[in-house]
Amino acid sequence: MAMNPVVRAQLNSFKQAHPDSERNDNDFFEVMSIFSVENGILGENNDPFRIHLKGDEFGIDGIAISIQGIICTDSDEASDILSSGKNHTGSFRLYQSKTSDSIDYGQVSKFLDGVYDFFTDLNLLKGDQIEDLIGARDKVFEAAARSNPDLKCFFCTTGSGQISEPILDLINSNKKRLEGLNIFGSVEISCLGAKEIQEGY
Numbered sequence: 001m002a003m004n005p006v007v008r009a010q011l012n013s014f015k016q017a018h019p020d021s022e023r024n025d026n027d028f029f030e031v032m033s034i035f036s037v038e039n040g041i042l043g044e045n046n047d048p049f050r051i052h053l054k055g056d057e058f059g060i061d062g063i064a065i066s067i068q069g070i071i072c073t074d075s076d077e078a079s080d081i082l083s084s085g086k087n088h089t090g091s092f093r094l095y096q097s098k099t100s101d102s103i104d105y106g107q108v109s110k111f112l113d114g115v116y117d118f119f120t121d122l123n124l125l126k127g128d129q130i131e132d133l134i135g136a137r138d139k140v141f142e143a144a145a146r147s148n149p150d151l152k153c154f155f156c157t158t159g160s161g162q163i164s165e166p167i168l169d170l171i172n173s174n175k176k177r178l179e180g181l182n183i184f185g186s187v188e189i190s191c192l193g194a195k196e197i198q199e200g201y
Helices: 005-017 025-041 075-082 105-118 128-142 165-179 194-200
Strands: 062-067 070-072 090-098 150-157 187-192
Touching: 005 025, 005 194, 025 062, 025 090, 025 150, 025 187, 025 194, 062 075, 062 128, 070 075, 070 128, 075 128, 090 105, 090 128, 105 128, 105 150, 105 165, 150 194, 165 187, 187 194
Parallel strands: 090 150, 150 187
Antiparallel strands: 062 070, 062 090
C-alpha cells in the first residue's frame, strides 16, 4: 500500500527542512514520528534527531530520556542537569516507527521486547549510543528519591492506528511486565496511525 498522501506531503516537507543525504525515507519517517509526538502531541520542544537512534537497533528507533523536561543523551548531560536543584523529575519515551498500512503484531512484540531489554538485561540492544543512553538512564534512577520516572512507549505507523484484539492483549501483558519491574511511576503504551502523526505534525 502507498504511504498516506498527507503523511507523504508532511514527510517531504520535513526532509526539505532537514536535508540529510545519508537518511532514507524510512529514517526520515522515524525522525518525523518522534517530532510529531514530542513537539505536537506531548507539547515538548525537543530536537527529534537527538532522540533518534542511528542504525538498526533491535526494535527501537528512538529513546528520549528527560530530566526536568530536558533531553539527555549520556551520563554527563544528565549529571549537569541534576547538579542544580533537587526533587528532579525524570521520564522515558521510547519509539518505533514503521512505514506500513497497519500495525503488525510481530513488530509491536519486537518493540516491546526491546523496551524491556533496555531496562533489564541488555541482551538485545548494543552499541555506543545505547551505552551512552544507559549512563543517562542510570542517573535518572539514582535521582529518583521522591518519585519514580514515567515510561511512555509509542509505536507509529503510516497506516491505520487500529489495534486488533491480539495486539491489545500483547500491549496489556507487556504493560504488566514493565510495571512488574517496580521502577516506573506509570507505564503507557500507545499505537499511533497516520491520523495521529498528521495531527501532531
